[in-house]
Amino acid sequence: MTDQTRDAVETTFMEVVEKLTFMFGEHAEKADVAPGTEPWAEARMAFSGDVTGSLAVIVPQQLQPEIASNILGLDSDMLDSAEVLDDALREMLNVVCGHVIRTLAGPGCTFDLVTPENRVLEPAELTKVLEDADTSVYLLDDEPVLMHLTLERD
């Protein structure tokens, strides 16, 4: 990922997530993230068209209720279903992805989004993701959020 792409993704992520979740994002460094011992939640989706690739958002599982409650406007203790939490993370990714693609390729670009999928990452897997040059790190309400973008043309 080029620095230009990384900057565009970061700006878009901050703007979209603030509007969608009312949570504030800020830049972070990979060194700020400790994989810890708890699992992480990933939502990943592929896209194709004028730009082709995939985008993933990876968050600590304990951040999922806050994301879901902010999107849905409900108290986080009302959200006890893993499906609801995963669906909210997929939706956050879905919205960010559409905006990132238009930011990178322009409003006239054409593209298709594939339905996002969730999976759980153990801390050891997270270490590999952090080492990947295509991974960017942000803080969302002081919790780490990883974005992993791969572009075929990049």
Next chain:
Amino acid sequence: MAFNILLVDDSLTVRAVIKKALQLAEVDIGELYEAENGAEALEVLDQHWVDLVFADISMPVMTGEEFVERLHETGAIEELPVVIVSSAGSEPRIQRLKDLGIRDYIHKPFTPEQIREVVDSVMGVSSHD
């Protein structure tokens, strides 16, 4: 005037958020129907009177574009206002959907005010009187 509204999206989060936005915008809702894709939406339309449809584009089984194409082929879209709510809209795609007869397009993320403005504009009456 109460409207029967159909929400078409495979994400339960999005359906819940639109529902909440409609309530916050004080849109007068009669019946609220939900479908997870275009095929389910067509079944709902076969069985119930619907005044307004909010539909996503990217959905499994039948996408929002395919759903709109079907409504265009049958001519139903001339009488049934369809508003697309999506993050997958590029200018060419939105234009094509408008050519097929959708009444409006809302980019996610959206505000309750945007929903209210679109309902007022599309239905031609104030939805929250």
